[in-house]
Amino acid sequence: MQRLLGEVLGALLLAVVGVAAVLFVWSGGLAGSRPPPLVWEAQQIQVLLGRGLVSGEQLQIYPDASGRTLITLPAEPFSAEEYPYLLVERTGEEGAPLSSFVWLQADGSRDSLDIGWAGQSVAMLAPSAQEGWQGEIRQLGIITVGHANRFSLLRVTALPRSPATMWRGILQEWRVWEPFTGHTIHFRYGGPEINLELRPSVLIGVTTLLALALFALRRWLGRRPPPWQAAALIFLAGWMVLDLRWEGDLWRQHAVTRATYSGADWEARQRAAPDGDLFAAVETIKKLMPQSPQRLFVIVTDYKGRGEFYRLRTLYHLLPHRVYAEEPVLPDPSALRVGDYVLRLWEPTSVLASNGMLRWRQWQVPATRIYAEENFILYRIDAPPSVAGSVATPTNP
Amino acid sequence: MASLGLFAALAFPWLLGCIALAPWWPKPQPGRLPLLLGYGLLLGWALVAMGLWVWGAAGARFSLLAGLAPALVALGSGWWGYRRMGPWQLGEPLPLVEREALGSWVGLLLLAILALRGFDLLYELVTQPLFAWDSWMNWSPKTKVWFFSGYMEPFVAPKEWLARADEPLYTISTYHYPPLVPLMQLWGLLGLGRWDDTLMNLPWWFALVGLGLAFYGQGRGWGLSPLTALVFVYLLLSMPFIGVHVALPGYADIWLAAFYGLSAMALLRWAGDGDRRQLVLALLFGITCIAVKLPGTVWAVTLLPAIVGYRLRWRHLVIPLILCAVPLILLFSPYSVTFDWPWGGGEFRIGAERLWIPGFTQSVITYRPVAGAVLANTLAMPNWHLFWYLLPLALIYAVLVAGVRWVRVGLLLVVSGLLLLGFIYFFTDRAQFVTDYTIVNRGLLHMVPAQLFFIALLWWHLTGGRPAAEAA
Numbered sequence: 001m002q003r004l005l006g007e008v009l010g011a012l013l014l015a016v017v018g019v020a021a022v023l024f025v026w027s028g029g030l031a032g033s034r035p036p037p038l039v040w041e042a043q044q045i046q047v048l049l050g051r052g053l054v055s056g057e058q059l060q061i062y063p064d065a066s067g068r069t070l071i072t073l074p075a076e077p078f079s080a081e082e083y084p085y086l087l088v089e090r091t092g093e094e095g096a097p098l099s100s101f102v103w104l105q106a107d108g109s110r111d112s113l114d115i116g117w118a119g120q121s122v123a124m125l126a127p128s129a130q131e132g133w134q135g136e137i138r139q140l141g142i143i144t145v146g147h148a149n150r151f152s153l154l155r156v157t158a159l160p161r162s163p164a165t166m167w168r169g170i171l172q173e174w175r176v177w178e179p180f181t182g183h184t185i186h187f188r189y190g191g192p193e194i195n196l197e198l199r200p201s202v203l204i205g206v207t208t209l210l211a212l213a214l215f216a217l218r219r220w221l222g223r224r225p226p227p228w229q230a231a232a233l234i235f236l237a238g239w240m241v242l243d244l245r246w247e248g249d250l251w252r253q254h255a256v257t258r259a260t261y262s263g264a265d266w267e268a269r270q271r272a273a274p275d276g277d278l279f280a281a282v283e284t285i286k287k288l289m290p291q292s293p294q295r296l297f298v299i300v301t302d303y304k305g306r307g308e309f310y311r312l313r314t315l316y317h318l319l320p321h322r323v324y325a326e327e328p329v330l331p332d333p334s335a336l337r338v339g340d341y342v343l344r345l346w347e348p349t350s351v352l353a354s355n356g357m358l359r360w361r362q363w364q365v366p367a368t369r370i371y372a373e374e375n376f377i378l379y380r381i382d383a384p385p386s387v388a389g390s391v392a393t394p395t396n397p
Numbered sequence: 398m399a400s401l402g403l404f405a406a407l408a409f410p411w412l413l414g415c416i417a418l419a420p421w422w423p424k425p426q427p428g429r430l431p432l433l434l435g436y437g438l439l440l441g442w443a444l445v446a447m448g449l450w451v452w453g454a455a456g457a458r459f460s461l462l463a464g465l466a467p468a469l470v471a472l473g474s475g476w477w478g479y480r481r482m483g484p485w486q487l488g489e490p491l492p493l494v495e496r497e498a499l500g501s502w503v504g505l506l507l508l509a510i511l512a513l514r515g516f517d518l519l520y521e522l523v524t525q526p527l528f529a530w531d532s533w534m535n536w537s538p539k540t541k542v543w544f545f546s547g548y549m550e551p552f553v554a555p556k557e558w559l560a561r562a563d564e565p566l567y568t569i570s571t572y573h574y575p576p577l578v579p580l581m582q583l584w585g586l587l588g589l590g591r592w593d594d595t596l597m598n599l600p601w602w603f604a605l606v607g608l609g610l611a612f613y614g615q616g617r618g619w620g621l622s623p624l625t626a627l628v629f630v631y632l633l634l635s636m637p638f639i640g641v642h643v644a645l646p647g648y649a650d651i652w653l654a655a656f657y658g659l660s661a662m663a664l665l666r667w668a669g670d671g672d673r674r675q676l677v678l679a680l681l682f683g684i685t686c687i688a689v690k691l692p693g694t695v696w697a698v699t700l701l702p703a704i705v706g707y708r709l710r711w712r713h714l715v716i717p718l719i720l721c722a723v724p725l726i727l728l729f730s731p732y733s734v735t736f737d738w739p740w741g742g743g744e745f746r747i748g749a750e751r752l753w754i755p756g757f758t759q760s761v762i763t764y765r766p767v768a769g770a771v772l773a774n775t776l777a778m779p780n781w782h783l784f785w786y787l788l789p790l791a792l793i794y795a796v797l798v799a800g801v802r803w804v805r806v807g808l809l810l811v812v813s814g815l816l817l818l819g820f821i822y823f824f825t826d827r828a829q830f831v832t833d834y835t836i837v838n839r840g841l842l843h844m845v846p847a848q849l850f851f852i853a854l855l856w857w858h859l860t861g862g863r864p865a866a867e868a869a
Contacts, residue, residue, distance in 0.1 A: 180521075185529040185645050187834045188637060188779050199777045205786045212790075228860040232628065235787065239632065242782045243510075246637045250517040250644075261524050266593050273526045293546070293565070315569070316533045320545040322567055326555040335559035 007215070007226040008233040015211035019203070027166035035082050038158035040073045045153060047071055048141075058091055058152040063144065069097075072141040073156055077106065080137050084128030085159040085169060088142070090121050091152040097144035101127065106136035115142070116189075120176060124169045166198070174200050174245065177252045201242060208238030275313050281376045282317040288371050288378065289321065289341065296341040298325035301348045310345055318343075330360045333385035342367060342379045353379065364388040399589050406588020407599055409464055414441025417471035420478030421674055425488025428626070432614025436663075436678060438607035439655055442600060443685045444470060446580040453549025453580075461587050498623035507631045511609070514635060519602050521644035527594040532647020535571040537594055539579040542567055544586050549576075577688045578649045601646035608655045608846060609634050615662040616853055619669060620862050629853040633846060638780040638838050649690040650839045656685045657696050658846025661810055664700060665854060668707050668806035679704075696843055699817055703810035707802065728752065728762050758825060765828035767837075774837045781838075784845065791852040794859060804858070807851040814844040 028034060042059035045052070050069035051062040063069045086101060102112040111132025115123045127133040142156070159165045178189055211234045219225040261269045270279045289296075298314050300307040307328075315325040321341075324331075329350040330342065342358060344351060351360045358367045358379060364386060367379035414437030422429050448467035453459060479485070498504050527533050542550050550567055558568035582597040589596060609630045616626035633639070642651040660682035667675035683700045686693035724747060727734065733748025738755040746753040753759045775785035795808050818840050822831045830836040 180525075180528065180641075180645060182530060183834070184641055185531070185648060185839075186836070187774055187838050188641070199779075201779055201782070202777050205776060205783055208783060209786060232625075232856075235783065236628065239635075239783050242779065243635050246635070246640070246779065246782075247510075247513070247517070250514075250521075250640075253644075254517070254520060257521055257524050261526070266595065269524075269526045269595070295562070312534050316538060316541070319538055319541040322558075322565070324555065324558060324568060326568070326570060331559050335562050337562055 004227060004230055004233070007218070007230040008237065011211040011214045011218070011230070011234055012207075012237060014214050015207045018210055019207045023166060023198070024163050027163045028161040029163045031161075034160045034162055037160065038075060038078060038083065040075070040156045042154060045071055045073060045156065049143075055152075057154055059154075060150055060152050061144075062150050063097075067145060069144045070141060071143070071153070072139065075140065077136045077138050078158065080105075080128065080133045080135060082160055083137075083158040084126060084133070084161050085165050086125045086127060087157040087159055088115060088123045088125075089154040089156075090117075091154060097151050099142055099144040101125065102141050102143055103127070103133070103137050104139040105132065105134070106138055112143075120172075122172065124172050126169065170198050170200070170203065173198075177249055179253055179256055200245065204238050204241050208235060211238070275310075278310065278313055279317055281373060282314060284373070285343065285371055285376065285378050286318065286321070293321050294339070294341055295322045295337060296324070296343060297330055298323060298343050298345065299328065299330065299348050299351045300325075300345040301328075301350075302346075307345070314343065314345065330358065330363070330365075333363055333365070336365060336381060336385055338381055338383060340381045341370075342381065344377045344379070346375045347377075353377070359388055362388050399591060402588040402590055403585060403596060403599075404588075406461070406585050407603065409588075410441030410445045410467075410584070411438045411603070412441065413444055413464075413467055413471040414438055417441070417444070417474040418478075420475045420485060421482055423478075423482045423485045425486055426618060427492070427494075427620075428614035428617025429488070430491075430614070431610040432618060435607045435609070435611025435614055436659060436682075438603060438610070439659060440681070441467075441471070442581055442604070443577070443656070443688075445584050446577045447688070449580040449584060450549075450576055453543065456548070458547045459543060459549070459583065459587060463587075464584075495623045499627065501624065504624055504627060507627050511631060511634060514640065515602075515606070518605070518640050518643040522598060522602055522646055523595060525595070525645070527598070527647055529645040529647055532598075532645075533594070535569070535574055536578050536647055536649060537582065537597075538567075538569050539576060540582040540586070540597065541592070541594070543579065543583055544592055573691075574649075575688050575690065575693075577685075578652060578690075581652075598646035601643050601651060604651055604655045605634060605639070605643050608658060611659050611662065612846065612850060615666055615850065619666060619854060619857065621853060621857050625853070625857070629849060629856075632782075632784070633849050636781050636784060636845070638842060639845070642842065648839070650842050653686060653689045653693050653696065654842050654844075654846055656682045656689055656693070657843055658850065660686065660697075660700060661703075661844075661847030662850045664703055664810065665803060665807055665850060668703070668803040669854070692840075692843070695817060696814070699810065699813040702813045703806045706806050706809040752825065758827070760825040760827070762824050765823055765831075767822055767828050767831040770832050770834060771822060771837055774834060775841070781841075781845070784849070787852060788848060791855050794855055795851075798855075798858060801858070803854070807854065811844075811848050811851055814847070818844070 024030075042057055043054050045059050047059070047061055048070045050064045052071075053060045053062070061069050061071065088101075099115045099117075100112045101115060102110060104110050109132065111127075111130055113125055113127050113130055113133075115125060117123050140158075144151075178184075183189075212231055215226060215231050215234060260272055264272060270276065273279065296318060298311050298318070300311040300314075302308075311325045315323045328348065330336065342351070344353065351358055353359075353367070353369070356366055356368070357364045358381075365384070366382040368382055369377060370380050371378040411434075415433055416437075417440060418437050419433050422433060444467035445464055448465075448470075449459065449463045451466060452463035457463070499508060527537060539552060542552075550565065552567045552569060552572040553561070554572055555568045555570065558566050581600050585597045585599055586592065612633055613626050613630050616629060617623065621629070639651065639654070642648055660679045663675040663678035663682065666672060667679060679700065683697045686697045727748045729750060731749055733746055733751060735744050735746040737743075738745045743755040744753060745755065750762045751760070752762050774780055792808070792811065795804050795811075798804050799808055821827050821840070822837065827836060
């Protein structure tokens, strides 16, 4: 057993040292000198779009009416190769805006890199992984979109390549946590997308493979070849390091899940979900409709974009009514029946409502408004459709 | 009372499956109990879902009585097994060798981690509302309608729904998906007695448990030591992407992975010792793949090269390889073959860089450079731990020892799966869903349990184990 553990630890230690040595050289550890970091403190950052207010060490940034800001970091041009990393620090009190670094190169070309906050107040990026981060960088800035609230920046730093910077980035990537989101069922990033060059999985994978290679060499060359169990333990050690991180991620997820849903009954959990408003509205709408399944058309703005989630989610909540949500507009009149319902979300322009009529393409149909609440308006069709502009005559229901 | 009903509904399929299978393994052998529990659990769910399918298709109102037919099938299988194989011998539920290994510090550590992981995933499953997109868009709408209606209301294509406006029909864009998964959800709801789109997904957790038990049982039956088998079960169940599909339930992929994995494990066992019971299990679970998800048909087909390869030596595989090359040559030639698809839905076409399979794909076949996306998801992103670092090493070893018959069978199984996915990812229109990362891991998920079992057997071979029947 002692020999086994000795073989395992020896191989792992050598592999770790080997990988660390390679990373040390790769990150410029043997370089004689390196440039100092470029630091932009709060008072040095300029807000070109939106409004900025320096308060102590923070720059409080207020987006414009459309939720956008443009921030520049004034500086002399600098070499992209000398500064492969960017560090952005903000206060953690407010939510993180969708933001990107943008830069202008000497030849006039621009490029950008999304800043993945991942719930953190510090984001470290490696724009050097982008093709556009090369040569001389003339201008550097940050843009944010879709964020109506104030947020604050503390400082932005361009870091030179060094072992310390590289390890800082690796550790930050390791600590970053990704909650369950819409894409988790398809993949997990494990951290900001391509923010840093050395993902934990790759580091652990390469180290494990190197340790296994050393083990194989020992078996091939040694007079007393180590037992195969040593290889299993080496591999298991690498696996468990990554699994420890996954377990940690799950526990952090539990905290979020518990805070949002724990102790609540089924209906309370639906209302606490991100589409809780939609669920509540649909439950109200269902109470206004007969209990037996009714035919219902869901019409939504931005049918394939943001609207896709809402039309399909509305369909799901409306079941077991017979819902049709496949088109952004009402179908041909032959498919409509008196007594059918139409639910308009966000005032879609594809189906207009006025004077007791719903109008789409060249058609119109008399419809009674049953329910109206902000973004949800429910109608019941009262009579067969007719060509728009003609005098519609309601039939007896 | 509702909880009791739910518990009974969840236990019933497990019981059924075990009754169906247990008499076929009357003699004590390593791993018998977990094998029967694992295969029994998944077989039971398939039986119950199919029983509901027949019940619903016959126009009967859904109720727990739909479990009668599956119960009869299970009892019939059990009775037949008893008559063929003789009385069941109890043996030790947990033999000494198992107790010693699992009681060691490594064994206890792994069991503790597995128990903790099971709790983690179960906690998320029962606490979060139905979350993942396809769960509530593709699969659960049918469950919801059938539960509230009480009948197997028909789902048709959107255009047909519009055209038949006076009929009580339903429509979603994925109306043609197989009903097995919604029926599994429905069974739990019938026991619970009320709508709950969280608790209806408890079978997903059980699918993971069944997969782990089956893996352990098959590994032990092959000859893996208890600790080795447990280590591989830990590797399987600890992969983040597999865990995610239980924590965020409602997709069919974990079921397809489980059924395909159990089929493949049984196939490899058959290839190793010629046990025909394993071949029957392999075929049974392979066919069930077809009823789980549309791609299940294609996965079931990948079992064929492995079955054929059991009998053939390498030189005999030339003819099947040539036969497989014919459609590929046709695909990239200027000529094409077309005919009406026998199952409706349009025209089948292959050739001139077009592949049209109604209901499955209508694709222009040309190379798409998606290697970056595949490598990122397998090696760099935290989806699979170190699995994809291990598989190439294992395949290299497998090629070196391909003279062994079961290794050949395993290689054919794994390689045909990889070629299938490689073709779909790199040469069809599905590549767009690879570059946006939405299908790359889910496709891989289907074959990972099978591949890991093959790796376990290769490890056993590498470290000096030898199966009972090893033909050169």
